[in-house]
Amino acid sequence: MKHAKSLIPAILAVSVMTGAPALMTEPAYAAEASQSAVAEQQPVAANNGVHTFLSNVDAIDHEIAALKDFQKKDSTALTEKDQNAANQKLTYLHKVKELVYESKDKADFIQNVKAAFPNYAGENDLEMTAAALFPKKQEAPIPDTGSAQDIAAIKKVIDQYADSITNYDLKEAERIWQTDDRTTFIHPRGNEYGWKAIRDHFYGTTMHEHFSKRHLYVRDISIQVYGDSAVAVFYWDFPAVFRTDGTEVTTHGRETQVYERTKDGWKIVHVHYSQMPITGEKQGF
Numbered sequence: 564m565k566h567a568k569s570l571i572p573a574i575l576a577v578s579v580m581t582g583a584p585a586l587m588t589e590p591a592y593a594a595e596a597s598q599s600a601v602a603e604q605q606p607v608a609a610n611n612g613v614h615t616f617l618s619n620v621d622a623i624d625h626e627i628a629a630l631k632d633f634q635k636k637d638s639t640a641l642t643e644k645d646q647n648a649a650n651q652k653l654t655y656l657h658k659v660k661e662l663v664y665e666s667k668d669k670a671d672f673i674q675n676v677k678a679a680f681p682n683y684a685g686e687n688d689l690e691m692t693a694a695a696l697f698p699k700k701q702e703a704p705i706p707d708t709g710s711a712q713d714i715a716a717i718k719k720v721i722d723q724y725a726d727s728i729t730n731y732d733l734k735e736a737e738r739i740w741q742t743d744d745r746t747t748f749i750h751p752r753g754n755e756y757g758w759k760a761i762r763d764h765f766y767g768t769t770m771h772e773h774f775s776k777r778h779l780y781v782r783d784i785s786i787q788v789y790g791d792s793a794v795a796v797f798y799w800d801f802p803a804v805f806r807t808d809g810t811e812v813t814t815h816g817r818e819t820q821v822y823e824r825t826k827d828g829w830k831i832v833h834v835h836y837s838q839m840p841i842t843g844e845k846q847g848f
Contacts, residue, residue, distance in 0.1 A: 616688050616691050616692055616695070617659070617692045617695070617696070618692075618695045618696075619695060619696065620660060620663060620696075620800070620802075620813050620815075621813070623656055623659060623660045623663075624660075624811060624812075624813055626656055627653060627656050627657070627660075627811060628811070630649060630652060630653055630656075631653070633649075634646070634649055655680065658679055658680075659676060659692075660802060660813075662675045662676055662679065663696055664778070664780040664800055664802070665780075666697075668697055669693045669694060669696075669697035670693075672693045672696065672697060673689060673690070673693050676689060676693075677689075705785050705787070706785075707785060707786045707787070708786075708787050708788060709786060709787065709788025709793065710788070713786075713788045713793065713829070714786050714788070716828060716829050717786050717788075717793055717795055717822060717829050718784060718786070720739045720822065720828075720829050720830075720831065721781055721784060721795060721797065721820070722781075723735055723738065723739045724736075724739055724820075724831065725779040725780070725781050725799075727739070727766075728766070728770055728777065728779045729777060729778045729779050731766065731770060731771045733762060733766060736762070736766060737758075737762075739829075739830060739831055740758055740761065740830060740831045741758070741823060741825070741830040741831065741832045742758040743757070743758060744756070744757040744758070745757075745832065746758050746761060746831070746832050746833065747832075747833045747834075748760075748761045748765055748833070748834045748835075749834070749835040749836075750765065750769070750834075750835075750836055750837075751836075751837060751838065752769055772806065773803075773805060773806060774803040774804060774805060774806055775804050775805070775806040775809075776803060776804040777801065777802075777803035777804070778801070778802055778803070779799060779800075779801055780799060780800040780801070781797050781798075781799050782797065782798050782799070782800070783797055783798045784796075784797040785797065790824075791823065791824040792821070792822065792823060792824070793821070793822040793824075793829065794819065794820070794821055794822070795819070795820045795822070796817065796818065796819050796820075797817070797818055798815070798816070798817050798818075799815070799816055799817070799818055799836070800813065800814075800815050801813065801814045801815070801816075814838055815838065815839050816836055816837055816838040816839055817836065817837065817839065818834065818835070818836035818837075819833075819834070819835045819836070820833070820834050821833040821834075
């Protein structure tokens with residue numbers, strides 16, 4: 564890569580975000596780095612060590628991937644101190660991404676980031692990032708219907724469902740699914756008929772074999788109870804790491820779940836999920 568020496572100080576100036584001193588000690592390098600980084604698609608920190616604006620989770624993933632790629636390409640040119648600073652930036656980005664899903668709103672996100680990084684510099688950029696990541700939400704189009712007890716019980720099942728995927732916990736899954744041949748699951752990689760197929764193919768192959776790490780976050784839940792049956796619809800976010808090569812991926816989508824009331828509580832009898840709508844011309848049909 565051209566200008567490898569020039570790029571290093573500018574890229575690693577991001578260490579100020581973790582409370583460490585900036586490494587951008589040569590302003591001329593920073594100017595040159597910004598120009599060559601644009602041409603070569605390299606991640607560069609904002610001038611003067613101020614955190615760059617992150618518009619969405621995809622932007623965070625791009626920064627992570629670009630920094631990892633830079634580390635691999637220029638490993639021989641980076642000093643130990645440079646590598647440590649780069650790793651600090653990666654740690655920061657991963658934590659910010661985690662807090663996006665764990666925070667309930669813009670104010671909570673800002674508070675959580677400040678708590679995680681008390682020496683964080685660039686509060687204006689933090690405010691802008693929070694505003695972009697947490698736009699004002701519209702009310703759910705359909706209010707929940709059913710008793711408060713049923714709504715709470717089904718929401719607990721949804722939480723357990725998310726945990727069973729995140730932790731690959733089959734015992735947890737068996738507690739919330741109707742484990743017979745009537746149960747069905749439709750997802751982007753196939754259709755599963757019966758609990759055994761869901762357990763082996765979806766949990767075992769799609770989730771566990773493909774990903775070394777995964778976390779299913781659920782939001783904007785709407786529940787309708789119809790006597791001894793119920794339907795829930797919600798949105799989800801799914802950051803994960805491929806087991807084969809460590810590549811990180813984040814997907815987003817929506818899901819419908821159908822439940823049956825049993826003597827042991829509400830059980831999942833059907834799931835259908837897909838990614839977010841495709842609205843381009845001649846797409847999504």
